[in-house]
Amino acid sequence: MTITETFLLALALVMGLPWLVWRLLRTDNWMPLVVVQIVAGVLLGPGVLGAALPQVHDFLFPPGVIAALNGIAWWAVMIFVWLAGIELDLHQAWVARRETWTTAGLALVTPLVLGALAAALILTQPGWIGAKGQHWQALLGMGMACAVTALPILVLLMDRLAILRQPLGQRVLRYASLDDIAIWGVLALILLDWERVERQAGFLLLFPFVAWGLRAVMRRIGGRDRLYLGMLSLALLGFAADWAGLHFMVGAFLAGAILDKQWFDEAQMDMLRDHMLLTVMPVFFLSTGLRTQWDMGGFEVIGGALLLLAAAVVGKLAGVALAGRLLGWPKGEAGVIGWLLQTKALIMIIFANILLDRQIITGTSFTALLLMAIGSTMLTMPMVRRGLAELTQR
Template sequence: MGTTELFLIALAVTLAVPYLIWRLGGTDQFAPLVVVQILTGVLLGPGLLGGVFPEAFQALFKPDVVQALNGVSWWAVILFVWLAGMELDLGKAWAHRVESGITAGLALGVPMVFGALAALVLLGLGDQWMGAAAQRWQFVVGVGMSCAVTALPILILLMEKLDILRQPMGQRILRYASLDDLAIWTVLAVILMDWERVGRQLLFLLAFGVATVLMRRLMRMLSRADRWMAGLVWLVLCAFGADWCGLHYMVGAFLAGVVMDAEWFEEAERDALRHHVLLVLMPIYFLSSGLRTRWGVEGGLVFAAAGLLLVASVSGKLLGVQAAGRLLRWGPGEASIIGWLLQTKALIMIIFANVLLDKQIISGETFTALLLMAVASTVLTMPMVASRLARIKALVLRAS
């Protein structure tokens, strides 16, 4: 078969298999469709499908097919990160800056320290965990931040399912996650700073600042119908500029979204676009991520590394939020609910880890361990939060 036929077969498998598992298995209470899609991407990767059926794997995922899938996945993740940037509401975070700053700082800082310590443990096991182009500090900070990430778009999805997104607690959690999301991408930009191309990067940031002022003026002048197309062109140009200077196109996509006001677009349209990107395009990104998993070290060691990172991530997030709750005198059980929601990792952490892998900061084995950790942390969220909410429903309605 030709490339087109193989590409379409890969698409059919990518769309159908996780949906059937999700629908027939009734996994929604602990693993939403997006989590099943991520797991399916891992199953179709070289470590599992490629290990059990190597001939079928090589026949289906030929280089031309993988290249075509990568092109679709690039566009998918650029759109997704752009929409995630738009979700940030820094105005509300500033209005509650003391509470938001304390909570976001502890919710990010403690798991980052725990994750950095886990990274040092991995380095003690051998150099196979660190990427070929990485300096030691880049690896440690990159893995540490991977353990601190909160997946803001998936957090929104989970809070919708729990019916707390529009409640006071849900809005508070969005403020904390928004500040952490901004810090995550800032740290990523620092990790990726290329001192050999620092002139290009400074030029990009200067041009981006000037262009942002002009773009915001233009967006206010345009009709709602025209803003979407203008926003998409702006997105592509920012992604190109960031990639050209060495910061990575996803950093540019996030910057393109964060400087846009969400109210320029109808909320229903933004929600619909995010839903459709998740439904139509992101499964291809999950497959592309799965194809990048590697099990070069002993398979059990990769799972052990994933377990270590999971413990560092979850315990760090819960302890950080518990500390914030004590300082701010939250009600009983409140910190536990917020902590479990903020430790949701899937998507944004996988995107973050993909960037580290692209830049050879981490190895394929570390990427695989991080991906498994992200899936496990997200699967834990719904059952842990739902049981706690059932006991203390009044907290949902508590004013901020």
């Protein structure tokens, strides 16, 4: 077959298999479609399909097909990160600053510390730090991966739970949005490249002027022109950030963060997010799965994933519980918020992909982080549903 035919066959498998599993097994209450797509990507990767049926794997995913899939995945995930940046509402965070900063801070720092401790234990073994990574970069990167909240997936899950536009949902968005800023800031620190420090300094110095100019133009236009200009700025800022050595995802997030949410139609942006999840994000999840490796053996990888999962979940729940006690929240509310904020999925996978791209972590570390993200997100829906039911009964 031609490379085009192979690409379309692989695409049909990527789009069809997760949807059939999700629909036929009715997994939505414990494994949303996005999680099924991630799991399917892992199963189709070299660690499972490649090991069991190497000829089938090589036939479906030759280098040309993988290159085409990666191109779609890059643009899809850039748009998703851009949407996450737009979701930031710093004005509301400032209005409720004591509650927001206390909760967001504790929800970030506590799992970061526990995750770093778990990573310190894991990194005592060889094979977890990448060829170009230093110990502190891998330690901080894996620790921050435990603290990440997947804002786009969080929005999707809260919409399914019918709490997105309620006061509780809006509070959770504020907490997650502030943590998003910290996450990308820490990533920029980890990726700091002293060989390109002049480029990075230039990017950071010029960015405020670019942001001011873009915002000025956005105020003067409307309708679809704002979306077109948003896509253009997304591509250019992604290029500039990557050229400076900060990675194009940092640029994608900044491209969205400098825009005001009210400049865009809320229903249309929600629809764009849903359509992205339906049409192109499965390609990103497949390309992620194709990067999983089991070089050290399943036991070591799964053991590392479980340790990181425990640090992430316990850290997030403990941090939010402490915030709830300090702020005097009603009983049970901290548990619901904590379980929502420990959702990992997309943003953590992006974060880990970047660390792997820059060879800060190895494929083994990436696989453990990916499994941790899957486990974390699978826990969210059942635990939050139970918590919301208990809150309603009180």
